[in-house]
Amino acid sequence: METKAITNKRKRRSSLSKKQGRAGYLFVFPWIIGFLFFFLKPFVESFWFTFNDVTMQAQGLTPKFIGLNNYKYLFVEHTTYIPMLTAAIQNMLSEVVIITMLSLFIATLLNQKFGGRTIYRAIFFLPIILTSGVVFTMMSSVVGNSGLGSTDNAYLFQSTGLIDLLLQGGLSPATVSRISGVVDSIFSMATKSGVQILLFLSGLQKIPADAYEAAQIEGASRWDIFWKITIPRISPIIFLNIVYTIIDSFTSYGTSSGGNQMMMAIQSMGFGKTMKFGVSAAMAWVYFLVIVIILLFAYLIIGRKVSKIES
Amino acid sequence: MKKIKNHLEHMDKVKLREDLVHYVRVKKPTKKLWSLVRHILLIGISFIILYPIMFMLSNAFKPVEQYYDPSVIWIPKAFTFANFAVVLMVIDFAKVLWNTVVIAILPALIQTAVSMYVAYGLARFNFKGRKLIVALVILTVIVPQQTISTSLYASYRNMDIFGLIGWLSQVTGGAIKVPNLIGTPWVTILPSLLSVGFKGGLYIFIYLQFFSGIPKELQEAASIDGCGPIKTFLKIIVPTTKNITLSVILLSVVWNWNDYYTPAMFIRTKDTISTAMAGFQTQLENLHNLGIGAENIQTANTQIQAAALMSIIPLVILYVILQKYFAEGIENSGLTGF
DSSP states (O other), X not given: OHHHHHHHHHHHHHHHHHHHHHHHHHHHHHHHHHIIIIIIHHHHHHHHHTTEEEEEETTEEEEEEOXXXXXXXXXXXXXXXXXHHHHHHHHHHHHHHHHHHHHHHHHHHHHSOOTTHHHHHHHHHHHHHHTTSHHHHHHHHHHHHTTSSSHHHHHHHTTTOHXXXXXXXXXXXXXXXXXXXHHHHHHHHHHHOHHHHHHHHHHHHTSXXXXXXXXXXXXXXXXXXXXXXXXXXXXXXXXXXHHHHHHHHHTSOOBTTBXXXXXXXXXXXXXXXXXXHHHHHHHHHHHHHHHHHHHHHHIIIIIHHHHHHHO | OHHHHHHHHHHHHHHHHHHHHHXXXXXXXXXXXXXXXXXXXXXXXXXXXXXXXXXXHHHHTSOGGGGGOTTOSSSOSSOOSHHHHHHHHHSOHHHHHHHHIIIIIHHHHHXXXXXXXXXXXXXXXXXXXXXXXXXXXXXXXXXOHHHHHHHHHHHHHTXXXXXXXXXXXXXXXXXXXOOOOTTSTHHHHHHHXXXXXXXXXXXXXXXXXXXXXXXXXXXXXXXXXXXXXXXHIIIIIHHHTHHHHHHHHHHHHHHHHHOOHHIIIIIOSSOOHHHHHHHHHHHHHHHHXXXXXXXXXXXXXXXXXXXXXXXXXXXXXXXXXXXXHHHHHHHTTTOOOO
16 A cells, blocks of 8 residues: 555656656747757858868858868968957957956945945946947047057047156156057956946845855954955855956957957858858867867866865 | 853853943944945045046036136036037937947847857756866856957958858859958958857857856756756756846847947948947048037047047946946856865
8 A cells, every 4th residue: 555655656757857857848948949940050060161261152052172271270370360360369368367357346335335336337338329339449449540559548638638748747758658548448357347346246146144244243354254254255256257258258249449359250251252161160160169269278277176165 | 061051151150241241332323333334445445446437427518618718617507418419510410329239239149149148058057078068168258359359350251151152152153143242231240140259259258158057957958847057057057047147148239339349440431339339530620620529639539539438338228237236246146166
């Protein structure tokens, strides 16, 4: 009797999990079809293109196998590909370091209780809207074209005349350009940190107040509290933000004066005047593999530590 | 034992008194100083962020002559709508706006809904291959669009889904043709219907995090009441996602609105806001060569600022309406890492 009940229960459970499974597929099936057709097929195909000379005709793309020639072209003949790749990596590294610190700093400020913080929050998330667009790139280049050094510098200082003011104040041009360089990078970094600030803020708000209170009662300083309580608790968010920043940096379009030039180069190699789809695909694939390797490194260096702290 | 306890209590009291003295003597002034420093920092960074908007506002209403007038710093001496008139001459704004609605906003809304649907399945049901699918969703986020776009272009040009339509075409003797989607809004609508549209993986990921955090009881209670999984999803789950959904809608509408790559690559013939903006300067120059618009292309800057302002105003309005939900929604989304 009892065993029967158990087997019944087991049966019911297995049929429940089967039911669950079926329901799961019911929800996921649109994605599976979309993934297969709009992602996996072109993904595999583009990998195949890297070994081919690809021409576009009315009936579609026709590949002609040429072995590793595209890669050879990329690494031997193409003069700017490798410098562009290293520049993109350097750009990413500096962005990850600065954006992570800056956004954590701003999120910590915004997490404190003080008058007007809702207004500040609204302002600090504004870059999410403003900077992802062509308008932003266009505007900064337009103002830059009107002739004051680098784009973003000019953008910032053009009408305020801060550069002139500093020069008249007796500072050497070298110092002024260094100062303007710093403000320039704060500008571009602050406008790239919207999502990261948001994520950090959400992490900071999940830390229970009693964790801080206990530390305060024991006489820990703000500095200690930050390093021993805040940082360990938000370490998963730090990792998430680093990953987000790496991807964002690698997939963003730079301006003509700086930033990531790779995306534009890949695009114009394929759909520009050259129409070298095979080379374009090889460029994209090498670039993608570099991204994967860097993400893997990030996981090995930071991600593992994070999971240790969590457990 | 009791002695020690008493001693400890005594120590606590001493400590408390010390703390109080410390607070009044040291902490209060530093607190005030800190508050001042904080405001200076926040105002400084806010200024940097708001600068582009102020720049646009200042220049969009400026008569062109005043652009290089050094005595005009922020507030123009006279306000004018002439810049906007030139923009409207160059860009057919109503048409571009309508294109943007069809090509960018509609897919953004579809993408949000389908991402929610898919993420719910991934978060709340156990089935074979679930983990693999989550990993593949993340893969779609990592791969740059450029990697797949050549082949995607060919697919859109001959929209033959797994050879099915080609087969149908053969069977019907050419009555059904393999469609060419290049230049039509379908290149953004179709992928978003299958939740693999622009940044789709990211939205699935956000919802995945959110759904992993909601109590299981909600789902179980509904299934005991005899609701099927889809009915449970629509009636019980969807209403709980208000904040996060409004946030995702904000993000997806903004990102689609601003996306230049997809329409420039696959549509070309129909201008959206972002492609119209990208081509604005060239068009302005063409017009200038015909003797219309600014007398000097250098002074066209005020007109460019006017165009930029027009293109972001709808987003700013949307942001002002939704930013409250935005901050709340993401904060409560349970986004705590992988």
